[in-house]
Amino acid sequence: MIDNQTFMLAIGVGNIVFALLMAGYMRNVDNTPALRYWMWARLLGGVGQACWWLAPVVNLPVIDILTPFAWIGGVIIEVAAYCLFFGMPHWRRLAYLAALASGLVLVGAMAAGVSRLQMQWIVSLIMAWFAACAAVLLLRERGASLLQRIIGVNDALFALAIGAWIVFEHGRLDVAITPVGGATYLLSYMMMIVNGFGFLLLCKQKDDLQMQRLATIDGLTDTLNRRAFFERAESARLLALRLRKPIALMMLDLDHFKRLNDGFGHACGDEALRVFADTARGVLRDHDLMGRLGGEEFALALPGTGLEGALHAAERLRVAVAEAPLLSCAGSYRMTVSIGLVMIDTGEELTAALARADHALYVAKTTGRNRVEVGPAMLKRA
Structure with missing residues (x-):
């Protein structure tokens, strides 16, 4: 005791x-x-x-x-x-x-x-x-x-x-x-x-x-980093393939970002990236995947979304970014974003779909910026 x-x-x-x-x-x-x-x-x-x-x-x-x-x-x-x-x-x-x-x-x-x-x-x-x-x-x-x-x-x-x-x-x-x-x-x-x-x-x-x-998270924008985005987007692609559901993919790039960085400094560029990410989160659904691939380049995967819905989402995002609050560091500067959109075809690898979306983004950038460009479907092999 x-x-x-x-x-x-x-x-x-x-x-x-x-x-x-x-x-x-x-x-x-x-x-x-x-x-x-x-x-x-x-x-x-x-x-x-x-x-x-x-x-x-x-x-x-x-x-x-x-x-x-x-x-x-x-x-x-x-x-x-x-x-x-x-x-x-x-x-x-x-x-x-x-x-x-x-x-x-x-x-x-x-x-x-x-x-x-x-x-x-x-x-x-x-x-x-x-x-x-x-x-x-x-x-x-x-x-x-x-x-x-x-x-x-x-x-x-x-x-x-x-x-x-x-x-x-x-x-x-x-x-x-x-x-x-x-x-x-x-x-x-x-x-x-x-x-x-x-x-x-x-x-x-x-x-x-x-x-x-x-x-897994980009420290500046609180979006997925490159590696995490690829991993989760690939999982979403495989799930969509099993469920026979569509999945849309976008590449996004802030317009004239280098001019903003050179004119107002990198701190101002960082603020622009944060504002863009916050604006995008306010438009997207909770299960949509958004990642920063590097610099001012982002990618989006929209599981369960067809072409019409993805185009509508891309346009809402483009308008929301154009109407985002002015940057505190850049006076009257207004951000815009160019978007390349594709649908991931059945059996298509994620990297191939990203390449198509990146090409659509290039078209959007070279034809005026601040617009959404839909890329063509994957060419079928004979």
């Missing part, structure tokens, strides 16, 4: 070791600020729990005084790590207010002369409150991942266990394991292990998604 003092030592050492492991992990990876906050939260909380065990052993009153602040400080930093991870803009203000309120409660309890066991009851109650706040942060998003929900549920169960312990056992700490106390201890361990590894995995999951985005 385990008593309260031994449990505090065990969980304190566990948190300290976990913090050291995280420190070693972060030395060799690009870590996020939230992960650093989490490491310090584990270390500070673990030191507070271990010192709670140490205080009666060495009989130093100062340790008894400082320990609750370290313990609660670790929990506040842990919640701050969640806020930072999920991008809450005012998390610092919330953390400062939480620290101030908790500090006032602890100072008031000490001034009232509460016993050591009563102080642990107060600290546990504050921890339960912050665990409930962490659970709300983790579970409030509809699109939360399974890992995020597991951590959130673990926090909620811990808060409920502390509440049950206070209600049914009145915060007794001078006993060994009871059913409610045992559940509270078990959930405390689960909170240390599940939340510790879980937050580390959440950060890794976020980094992996960011790396995946960097590998």
Whole structure:
């Protein structure tokens, strides 16, 4: 059987070791600020729990005084790590207010002369409150991942266990394991292990998604990059072939883009590309594929769209670009776009269709620009 003092030592050492492991992990990876906050939260909380065990052993009153602040400080930093991870803009203000309120409660309890066991009851109650706040942060998003929900549920169960312990056992700490106390201890361990590894995995999951985005998305325009567009357009072509559905392909080029770059600078050219991409997204359907192939050249794949629908979409896009807001860097400059449009024929390779669309784009550029040119169908072999 385990008593309260031994449990505090065990969980304190566990948190300290976990913090050291995280420190070693972060030395060799690009870590996020939230992960650093989490490491310090584990270390500070673990030191507070271990010192709670140490205080009666060495009989130093100062340790008894400082320990609750370290313990609660670790929990506040842990919640701050969640806020930072999920991008809450005012998390610092919330953390400062939480620290101030908790500090006032602890100072008031000490001034009232509460016993050591009563102080642990107060600290546990504050921890339960912050665990409930962490659970709300983790579970409030509809699109939360399974890992995020597991951590959130673990926090909620811990808060409920502390509440049950206070209600049914009145915060007794001078006993060994009871059913409610045992559940509270078990959930405390689960909170240390599940939340510790879980937050580390959440950060890794976020980094992996960011790396995946960097590998597939053009950083300037937020459209697919060249490689990702070819991969997804080829998958769309094969699916259309299996389903016997049409698929349209366009090549697009901003008119006089070199003149814009030379006259107003590359920053202005970048703004033009962003405005064009945003305008195109406002016209296209969610499942249409748009990629930047290089410079001012873009490609579009429209699955399930016949020639008439594709021509209508291309014309809407052309008009929308011509009516796009003026560039902040180029005064009265108006963007226009030339578009080459083809239908991918049955059995035609994507590269061959792109070559036909590129030829249609060339015709559009050489016959006046700011227009849509429909390319001829693929020549059939005899």
